[in-house]
Amino acid sequence: MSEQGGANGGAGRPHPRLSVVIPIYNEEAILQAAVCDLREQLVEFGWPFEIILAENGSRDGTVALAASLAEKYPEVNSFSIGEPNYGKALKEGILRARGEFVMCDEIDLCLMDFYRRSLEILEHNEADLVIGSKTLAGASDERGAYRHAATMLFNGLLRATLGFKGSDTHGLKSFRRVAMLDVVRACLVDKDVFASEMVIRAERSGVRIREIPVRILEKRPPSINLIKRVPNVIKNVGKLFVAIRIKG
Numbered sequence: 001m002s003e004q005g006g007a008n009g010g011a012g013r014p015h016p017r018l019s020v021v022i023p024i025y026n027e028e029a030i031l032q033a034a035v036c037d038l039r040e041q042l043v044e045f046g047w048p049f050e051i052i053l054a055e056n057g058s059r060d061g062t063v064a065l066a067a068s069l070a071e072k073y074p075e076v077n078s079f080s081i082g083e084p085n086y087g088k089a090l091k092e093g094i095l096r097a098r099g100e101f102v103m104c105d106e107i108d109l110c111l112m113d114f115y116r117r118s119l120e121i122l123e124h125n126e127a128d129l130v131i132g133s134k135t136l137a138g139a140s141d142e143r144g145a146y147r148h149a150a151t152m153l154f155n156g157l158l159r160a161t162l163g164f165k166g167s168d169t170h171g172l173k174s175f176r177r178v179a180m181l182d183v184v185r186a187c188l189v190d191k192d193v194f195a196s197e198m199v200i201r202a203e204r205s206g207v208r209i210r211e212i213p214v215r216i217l218e219k220r221p222p223s224i225n226l227i228k229r230v231p232n233v234i235k236n237v238g239k240l241f242v243a244i245r246i247k248g
Contacts, residue, residue, distance in 0.1 A: 087194025
């Protein structure tokens with residue numbers, strides 16, 4: 001597993017209060033602009049922060065570009081797991097995070113409105129995990145109809161098989177790190193279903209969860225074809241059904 005930190009390895013910088021974890025895959029076209037914009041907006045919060053770029057199996061220049069950004073900006077760190085595995089990269093990024101609060105984001109989203117609202121909830125101790133829901137009343141999902149339908153079908157599958165009680169598991173999340181570390185470590189699956197397992201295990205563990213509606217408008221088409229994800233999703237949901245509903 002390759003790793004790249006900021007130019008000074010964070011030396012002399014305050015301990016981050018906020019860690020932003022972003023899995024990246026074939027994002028050479030938008031990575032630099034997105035990271036620079038996110039960094040500038042996070043400075044306005046007035047909190048020490050770190051941005052963790054969790055690269056997973058890119059075939060373009062993403063690895064080198066992420067490393068160069070980490071060299072240029074002390075707040076940016078990057079590592080690569082060397083295989084296309086979103087969930088594994090996200091989990092590793094969360095476990096590396098040092099902040100009191102952790103934000104799980106997507107490079108094509110970075111919605112500051114969600115950052116502000118969710119971090120206010122966490123700061124006021126009103127929840128330990130905040131989920132940005134694309135399907136909650138008041139949300140606006142401006143992706144294609146096909147992707148929206150897939151989200152609804154997947155959520156229905158999670159309810160039927162795993163007893164999921166919320167409205168969404170994928171996408172934006174923020175949480176109090178100490179409240180979620182044991183949940184994250186307990187997760188069994190990776191790839192596309194890791195984020196869902198994390199939310200469902202948090203729900204079953206009694207973690208205080210708040211869902212808030214978000215407006216989703218992506219900056220580019222999905223980097224992985226949705227149809228190609230289906231076999232792995234079904235396999236991992238089955239694995240979770242056995243682990244959670246049968247074995248407990």
